[in-house]
Amino acid sequence: MYYFISYYLYVLxxxxxxxxxxxxxxxxxxxxxxSSLKEQLSPHFLFNTLNTLSSLTQEKNVKAYVAExxxxxxxxxxxxELDTATIKQELAFITSYLYILKTRFEDAFEVDIAxxxxxxxxxxxxxxLQLLIENAIKHNIASVARRLKIHIxxxxxxxxxxCNNFQPKSSTRFSTGIGLDNVIxxxxxxxxxxxxxxxxxxxxxxxxxxx
Numbered sequence: 001m002y003y004f005i006s007y008y009l010y011v012l013x014x015x016x017x018x019x020x021x022x023x024x025x026x027x028x029x030x031x032x033x034x035s036s037l038k039e040q041l042s043p044h045f046l047f048n049t050l051n052t053l054s055s056l057t058q059e060k061n062v063k064a065y066v067a068e069x070x071x072x073x074x075x076x077x078x079x080x081e082l083d084t085a086t087i088k089q090e091l092a093f094i095t096s097y098l099y100i101l102k103t104r105f106e107d108a109f110e111v112d113i114a115x116x117x118x119x120x121x122x123x124x125x126x127x128x129l130q131l132l133i134e135n136a137i138k139h140n141i142a143s144v145a146r147r148l149k150i151h152i153x154x155x156x157x158x159x160x161x162x163c164n165n166f167q168p169k170s171s172t173r174f175s176t177g178i179g180l181d182n183v184i185x186x187x188x189x190x191x192x193x194x195x196x197x198x199x200x201x202x203x204x205x206x207x208x209x210x211x
Contacts, residue, residue, distance in 0.1 A: 068099040071093070072093065075089075075093040075096070079127070085123070085125075086121050086123065087119055087121070091113065094152075097133070101133075107147065108142040109150065110149055111150045111151075111152065112152070113153075116154050119154055119210055123191075124160070125183070125186040125190060128183050129162065133162075135180050136148065136150055136164040136204070140165075141169055150162065151164070154210065158210045159196070162205070166200065166202055187208065187209065
């Protein structure tokens with residue numbers, strides 16, 4: 001009798017637990033569906049707006065800027081739900097992203113890319129390079145007098161390397177938490193790989209395992 005009562009209570013507890021989990025999953029699915037519906041509206045609207053803006057001007061530099069902005073937005077939409085892109089795809093995106101940054105910062109920073117063709121089809125979490133470049137600009141002085149230099153390359157020991165000269169700002173604006181921590185966590189969760197951070201008085205380096 002004691003065993004029967006104990007088993008009955010256990011089954012009842014598990015049933016209640018499963019019911020609660022199902023309710024939570026339904027709530028999460030509802031939230032995801034609502035988010036999806038909102039996102040179906042915004043891309044269409046933005047692309048139409050960009051096309052309209054491009055047609056309103058005859059300025060070649062404005063048209064080029066709008067085109068590169070559209071490329072950036074298209075990549076974000078295409079890969080935001082995916083776990084990986086190829087390094088080749090990520091670098092193509094970075095070309096458009098850097099065009100926009102150059103318009104803003106002009107000669108205050110430069111990015112040098114020297115990546116071997118043999119690793120171009122290796123995997124990388126989407127927007128990784130964008131986050132690292134953004135992180136470097138956010139935390140370092142970038143001016144014509146003190147140019148920020150970012151170098152992207154690969155090493156013989158199977159790392160994709162993003163390195164910048166270290167010239168930290170005296171103060172940094174409020175951080176949203178999206179940046180270096182995001183990159184580190186995604187490599188741990190997706191690939192079970194550790195991102196290596198190397199910091200010296202003159203440089204800051206992030207070494208991404210080539211997958």
